[in-house]
Amino acid sequence: MASVKLTNVKKVYDNNVVAVHDFNLDIKDKEFVVFVGPSGCGKSTTLRMVAGLEEISGGTVEIDGEVVNDLQPKDRNIAMVFQNYALYPHMSVYDNIAFSLRLQKMPEDVIYSKVTNAAEILGITEYLMRKPRALSGGQRQRVAIGRAMVRDSKVFLMDEPLSNLDAKLRNQMRAEIILLRQKLNTTFIYVTHDQTEAMTLGDRIVIMKDGFIQQVGTPAEVFEMPTNLFVAEFIGAPKMNIVKTDLVREGNRYFVTPCGAKIEVTGEKGGLLNEKNVKGGPVLLGVRPEHMKLAFERGENTMSARLEVNEMMGSELHLHVYTKDGARWIVRVPTIDLTQEQRRSLVNGAQVYITFEGKVMHFFDPETEKNLIY
């Protein structure tokens, strides 16, 4: 069993700067939790408090039901992979991985089998006798993972391990981490600033900003039901289109009126609005770029817009448009849906018509920035 429980955890630095405010989280055994957020939001600090590398200013951290606030990192039965690998430069790869086992005074043959086993899983067997400086970035990261793996610890902590790799290698390592997770089957706490990593790797995502937790949920939950504006804009790439508009209530039906169009709120959301008896008024409307549609002629619920930038992404186009009221939208259009003529017409300054369906809208209060429904 390796559950981690953080209760009212707080971190205040010497100059009275509060890095983490009142962090509460229950991580179940064998769960893969990702802390994600922009730089400076407190995610690494929280991870380091769990690891024991930072003093905990307030609250408690429990690993397997035992309060570990005052325990040294080595007594907490954790393993950690660092952003900058932190391999011991004067030791070979074998000695790097064996270091912790030798400190535990294990017999050499046991160490040998453990290290070679881990090396085989990670595909670094041929590098065992090399020094870290003779390895590439991806290989070094695998050695760092191997060093953490052999400890058979209860909790696996990873502090932005893929940040220093190039994009292609990052995708490859991401898949390897997923496979590793299946093999190790232990509790993971993963810190990243990349929301793609968070969405693909995590069982649950913890989104943080300025030391506060914004939302905790599964990838599907934070994507489809963001509780506030920050989460809505942070998750999903390109980010959600946010536009100031009015929510109009006509009896049991709700409409939004962005830039001249009138679109009814349909589906589940319409029902929920009714349930919560949401009043009409100014709202921040959110629609994800992939839910936007491109039309080539005017319609009742289309908005007229001018194309500013056309990004060719391969299988789709990212169109940056702006409507008459100055609002900016990003629309993702699969290239396969367009004819050659239509594609050619999408030049800078072209007139386009954009719209979206009634069931894809998100509504946020303009002052509190909270989601009106969730």
Add this chain to the structure above:
Amino acid sequence: MKNKNQLPALILLVIGLVVTAGGLFLFINRFVPMWSFSHKYMTDNAIFAMLGILGLFLGIVALLLARSLRKQGQEVPSDTLKQHMGLKATARISNTVIYVLLVIISVIWLAPFFCIVVQSFRVNPTGMTRYLFQNPDAALKEGLTIRFGLDNYRRLFAGDFPRWYLNTFIIAVVVAAVQTIIVLCMSYTLSRFRFKLRKPLMQFMLILGMFPGMLTMIILYQVLKDVGLAGANAMPGLILVYVASSGMGYYVSKGFFDTIPKSLDEAARIDGATRAQVLYKIILPLAKPIVIYTVLTAFMGPWGDFVFAKYVTGVTPEAWNVAVGLQQWLSTTTNISENYTMFCAGGVVVAIPVVILFMCLQKYYVEGVTGGAVKG
């Protein structure tokens, strides 16, 4: 001269060359008299000191010149064809000039040691002379022929010198061991830990280090005498005093430890190492050059300490260190005329352990560590 920036360097070079030429002339004049003038104030020691300073001066000048010439060599636009053809003429000239200067500097720096070694083998006359191999006045006077032999060394080891040597050796070894441990622990702590008094402590030690050690000499002697560690028991007293202030020498080591990433410490601590194990197994192997440096400086200190050692040991010859003992032989004119060459022999014997230590440990300086094992 294409660049105005070269002007200061060239002026300094010209001055340096003129002064050095003058010094060399005076030096050679000793052995091959080309010009006679009053030698009353120009003893061998004065010449050696002058040459030492000149050598230093010339070294600085050579550095400046090398830099400016190198810059000139690089200002020429590099053509790929010319690159394949080898160094450009300017770079070749600058290399030659630099090597010539370096050879001259080496000669100047090694000359005093050469003189001391030669004089240590001179059996007759035993006093301080102004010539090395041949007395220019030998033709005028009879019985002034120079003889070389090992007599000085024999006399050296027959007297009290071995005792002094042993004293100094023990002090140096103990001080080297203890001081290294203290300095390294101190530097590691100041580098890795953050505590409230850290900055005030470092500033305090920096300022305290600016006061000359001589200020405390009298009171230290009084305290040592009262405790019974002066005079005949001076050795433990000296060790205590040398070791006591060693924590203040943290600066260089701390700077070195600051360059080792903290994430290595953290990784080791998570792997199960205590702080002491982190220092011993991870940090020190990476800091081999600075450890060697600390050991060497700590070892070399006691060999040359004259003032404090003489003050504390007083008139008990068994407790003297080599510096005090050797100085005794030069304390009166009769002593100088009898013991000068023995003094030189003593100097050579004192230099031997330090030279051996340096030659053995030099390769550790060349190790390049850390390279690439940690990103950024």
